[in-house]
Amino acid sequence: MGERGDGRAPIELRHIHKSFGGVRVLEDVSLRLSSGEVLGLLGDNGAGKSTLIKIITGVHRPDGGTILFDGKEVRGLNVDKARALGVEAVYQERALAEQLSLWRNIFMGRPITRPLGFLDVREMRRITSELMGESMGFTSAALTPETRVTGLSGGERQGLAIVRALHFEADIIILDEPTMGLSLKETDKLVHFVKGIRTAGKSSIFIDHNIFHVYSVADRIVVLDRGRIAGDFPTTRYSLEELTEIMREVAATGSFKPERHRATEAASEADGAEGAS
Numbered sequence: 001m002g003e004r005g006d007g008r009a010p011i012e013l014r015h016i017h018k019s020f021g022g023v024r025v026l027e028d029v030s031l032r033l034s035s036g037e038v039l040g041l042l043g044d045n046g047a048g049k050s051t052l053i054k055i056i057t058g059v060h061r062p063d064g065g066t067i068l069f070d071g072k073e074v075r076g077l078n079v080d081k082a083r084a085l086g087v088e089a090v091y092q093e094r095a096l097a098e099q100l101s102l103w104r105n106i107f108m109g110r111p112i113t114r115p116l117g118f119l120d121v122r123e124m125r126r127i128t129s130e131l132m133g134e135s136m137g138f139t140s141a142a143l144t145p146e147t148r149v150t151g152l153s154g155g156e157r158q159g160l161a162i163v164r165a166l167h168f169e170a171d172i173i174i175l176d177e178p179t180m181g182l183s184l185k186e187t188d189k190l191v192h193f194v195k196g197i198r199t200a201g202k203s204s205i206f207i208d209h210n211i212f213h214v215y216s217v218a219d220r221i222v223v224l225d226r227g228r229i230a231g232d233f234p235t236t237r238y239s240l241e242e243l244t245e246i247m248r249e250v251a252a253t254g255s256f257k258p259e260r261h262r263a264t265e266a267a268s269e270a271d272g273a274e275g276a277s
């Protein structure tokens, strides 16, 4: 259950199973994303994080289990349905068009046209400029709607992809290891954009294998270990130090025993530690 939000669950998974060629990749995974929440999904390489996301975005069909959107079961989910339900995944590998301008990237595949079918370039530039300033906090005069993506840093590219998703009314924005290949400074910028998702009243699943990247922005951290949910931790109740320790325990044993941590839990409640990266 989320610490934030209005109690609505835009997405809920119940008892999801998935195998590839007889190999179990996800086993009895249940997960609930609350409205207005940033959920950090953590796990080592191969834990099944991307597979889980691909089930939510309709790329893969689960072998068993139920998917609910806004409390209603959705059967036969596919990519188009998921998109229509407001899910937008910002994949690391889904590259932006390097040689094209920012406005062309934002409106790629979904251009604004005028009655006779001409592109409304002026309007697309205007909106791009607005999104860059207000949502992305780009203040540099060197960046205009005409700037090519080639000129952006990795963090700025992720920001552009997030803004594009927000502009097209995505309710749930999924980021699969967005910090991969980013410098520390760019990671900070990315975290700033993720905070923008919550400010916009939308929900997000932020996947990473490094807790330091997600702790400061996540309301809740769910740990996936070898295809199973190993724990669900509100960041208001667990300090970064404590969660780091828990992650270590999960990696070593595949599970987490809360009773081993009662003392530290009380301590973290008292100091309300904030994350540093």
Ligand SMILES: Nc1ncnc2c1ncn2[C@@H]1O[C@H](COP(=O)(O)OP(=O)(O)O)[C@@H](O)[C@H]1O
Residues within 6 Å of the ligand: 020, 021, 025, 043, 044, 045, 046, 047, 048, 049, 050, 051, 052
């Ligand atoms: N399409 C696929 N076909 C076969 N095996 C796959 C496929 N996708 C993922 N896997 C396997 O499932 C496991 C989980 O992968 P993945 O979900 O990508 O993990 P993560 O994103 O946590 O690193 C891995 O062992 C991977 O090799």
Ligand SMILES: [Mg+2]
Residues within 6 Å of the ligand: 049, 050, 051, 176, 177
């Ligand atoms: Mg992955």
